[in-house]
Amino acid sequence: xxxxxxxxxxxxxxxxxxxxxxxxxxxxxxxxxxxxxxxxxxxxxxxxxxxxxxxxxxxxxxxxxxxxxxxxxxxxxxxxxxxxxxxxxxxxxxxxxxxxxxxxxxxxxxxxxxxxxxxxxxxxxxxxxxxxxxxxxxxxxxxxxxxxxxxxxxxxxxxxxxxxxxxxxxxxxxxxxxxxxxxxxxxxxxxxxxxxxxxxxxxxxxxxxxxxxxxxxxxxxxxxxxxxxxxxxxxxxxxxxxxxxxxxxxxxxxxxxxxxxxxxxxxxxxxxxxxxxxxxxxxxxxxxxxxxxxxxxxxxxxxxxxxxxxxxxxxxxxxxxxxxxxxxxxxxxxxxxxxxxxxxxxxxxxxx
Amino acid sequence: xxxxxxxxxxxxxxxxxxxxxxxxxxxxxxxxxxxxxxxxxxxxxxxxxxxxxxxxxxxxxxxxxxxxxxxxxxxxxxxxxxxxxxxxxxxxxxxxxxxxxxxxxxxxxxxxxxxxxxxxxxxxxxxxxxxxxxxxxxxxxxxxxxxxxxxxxxxxxxxxxxxxxxxxxxxxxxxxxxxxxxxxxxxxxxxxxxxxxxxxxxxxxxxxxxxxxxxxxxxxxxxxxxxxxxxxxxxxxxxxxxx
Numbered sequence: 399x400x401x402x403x404x405x406x407x408x409x410x411x412x413x414x415x416x417x418x419x420x421x422x423x424x425x426x427x428x429x430x431x432x433x434x435x436x437x438x439x440x441x442x443x444x445x446x447x448x449x450x451x452x453x454x455x456x457x458x459x460x461x462x463x464x465x466x467x468x469x470x471x472x473x474x475x476x477x478x479x480x481x482x483x484x485x486x487x488x489x490x491x492x493x494x495x496x497x498x499x500x501x502x503x504x505x506x507x508x509x510x511x512x513x514x515x516x517x518x519x520x521x522x523x524x525x526x527x528x529x530x531x532x533x534x535x536x537x538x539x540x541x542x543x544x545x546x547x548x549x550x551x552x553x554x555x556x557x558x559x560x561x562x563x564x565x566x567x568x569x570x571x572x573x574x575x576x577x578x579x580x581x582x583x584x585x586x587x588x589x590x591x592x593x594x595x596x597x598x599x600x601x602x603x604x605x606x607x608x609x610x611x612x613x614x615x616x617x618x619x620x621x622x623x624x625x626x627x628x629x630x631x632x633x634x635x636x637x638x639x640x641x642x643x644x645x646x647x648x649x650x651x652x653x654x655x656x657x658x659x660x661x662x663x664x665x666x667x668x669x670x671x672x673x674x675x676x677x678x679x680x681x682x683x684x685x686x687x688x689x690x691x692x693x694x695x696x697x698x699x700x701x702x703x704x705x706x707x708x709x710x711x712x713x714x715x716x717x718x719x720x721x722x723x724x725x726x727x728x729x730x731x732x733x734x735x736x737x738x739x740x741x742x743x744x745x746x747x748x749x750x
Numbered sequence: 751x752x753x754x755x756x757x758x759x760x761x762x763x764x765x766x767x768x769x770x771x772x773x774x775x776x777x778x779x780x781x782x783x784x785x786x787x788x789x790x791x792x793x794x795x796x797x798x799x800x801x802x803x804x805x806x807x808x809x810x811x812x813x814x815x816x817x818x819x820x821x822x823x824x825x826x827x828x829x830x831x832x833x834x835x836x837x838x839x840x841x842x843x844x845x846x847x848x849x850x851x852x853x854x855x856x857x858x859x860x861x862x863x864x865x866x867x868x869x870x871x872x873x874x875x876x877x878x879x880x881x882x883x884x885x886x887x888x889x890x891x892x893x894x895x896x897x898x899x900x901x902x903x904x905x906x907x908x909x910x911x912x913x914x915x916x917x918x919x920x921x922x923x924x925x926x927x928x929x930x931x932x933x934x935x936x937x938x939x940x941x942x943x944x945x946x947x948x949x950x951x952x953x954x955x956x957x958x959x960x961x962x963x964x965x966x967x968x969x970x971x972x973x974x975x976x977x978x979x980x981x982x983x984x985x986x987x988x989x990x991x992x993x
Contacts, residue, residue: 583854583863586847586850589843589847589851590840590843593884594838597840599801599821599822599823600800600822600823600832600834601823601826601851601852601855601899601900602823602826602854602903603823603851604821605823
């Protein structure tokens with residue numbers, strides 16, 4: 399019999415988490431840890447974007463705004479009001495969620511869908527960036543520096559390992575949220591909305607409600623990532639957290655890895671971050687590395703969009719299905735279901 | 751018992767009156783057919799009932815309750831499901847998941863929806879296709895999936911928009927059998943169909959629509975016998991093709 403898909407995924411998930419958690423016990427180099435933290439952070443925001451864009455078809459081009467709202471809220475609360483970023487993080491998440499929910503609702507109300515929704519969110523991102531560029535209260539385009547210090551109660555560490563644990567937890571939470579959503583009523587509705595919103599509505603799906611919830615959730619999680627960014631890099635400015643840069647990372651990671659899948663964004667982003675590190679190791683100038691990695695980003699995005707709409711995950715699935723032993727199994731299954739279809743469904747537990 | 755009541759239903763798109771003052775009453779457990787040439791407003795009536803379009807005049811009552819300005823998902827929750835003229839399966843989703851989405855309409859939990867899905871897949875003979883993606887289905891399978899998905903929402907009234915389009919005679923016979931079976935389950939059927947032979951033998955009553963107006967309403971026998979009058983509007987070919 400085939401190994402049930404859900405069991406396979408659960409095993410993979412547990413192995414992945416165990417591997418992640420064991421890393422600090424083997425790797426002592428600060429450099430490597432920093433690379434890994436940056437990679438996990440990138441994967442995390444890819445997973446957040448994937449919830450809205452990959453699963454629900456809400457192709458947001460404004461997620462950098464939610465990242466920025468998270469980073470700025472916790473930082474401003476800490477710098478000006480001495481509120482610990484542990485709290486500020488959730489305040490930022492809530493603010494981002496409220497903005498995301500409002501934009502999504504307004505877009506629904508005025509029937510702004512698909513590509514136009516994407517453009518509307520892009521406009522929101524640009525607006526927010528322009529606002530922060532000129533707003534003195536948040537130090538305008540200069541940005542805000544935080545001091546390097548060891549204050550665990552305020553989300554500051556001089557060592558790398560605590561940051562590693564925190565981003566690990568965030569990533570695992572985002573994956574668990576995705577995993578459970580996939581199996582929930584909302585998860586089914588999200589996919590229905592992505593596929594055909596009118597049909598979804600005709601089948602009893604309250605699409606406006608679902609879209610608002612998903613965007614708010616995705617923005618909330620993205621904003622938590624923003625706070626992490628601020629605490630880890632100790633500097634935020636409209637040019638880094640509110641620019642289109644992080645958004646492009648979210649997109650290439652999720653799309654190249656496989657949008658609308660649990661592990662797609664993680665695999666996609668892992669590919670790009672290791673590619674970046676590999677290029678940095680080559681004897682090239684800094685500019686050349688930047689240019690080459692951009693070219694590879696662009697090319698892989700093109701290849702995926704044209705030839706592999708399901709991304710690396712889809713490619714992997716295709717390759718597995720070509721393996722000879724899989725063929726046999728599929729063949730027996732088909733013969734079996736031909737004889738007595740009802741028999742099969744009665745005995746088969748739901749796997750999807 | 752009266753299930754659906756349309757009173758002076760009207761819809762205009764700009765200067766074009768697509769539906770003009772149509773009155774219709776559909777009783778419980780009936781199969782009610784709606785025929786008429788292309789562009790006569792049949793699908794528009796479906797879109798108005800299902801909430802996909804807003805009407806410009808008149809009212810719609812379901813189980814004696816006004817549903818005129820409800821949203822499509824609210825109307826589905828009340829117990830009216832519909833299929834689309836051009837089958838629109840969720841393309842990148844398995845047949846099973848397609849039906850699950852419909853089943854969640856009334857099911858209190860995902861596991862209950864799972865059970866309904868199995869039941870509906872077996873009624874519509876799609877069990878051996880349950881793991882195929884929507885886009886990989888043949889035309890008859892797509893038609894059955896379209897039906898299965900709306901059936902899974904547990905409707906009292908099922909509105910079918912040309913469920914037999916593109917099917918061959920054997921498949922049409924199978925689909926008719928399936929529709930009779932669905933009626934036996936206590937589901938009222940409101941059907942638009944161009945395959946006259948099928949709709950004449952299936953329906954208890956038929957209404958004829960032309961240029962957005964109801965020009966006749968009767969039993970299939972009477973419509974068939976008195977078709978001279980109707981023919982004037984629809985053209986002779988319409989009846990020759992059907993009989």
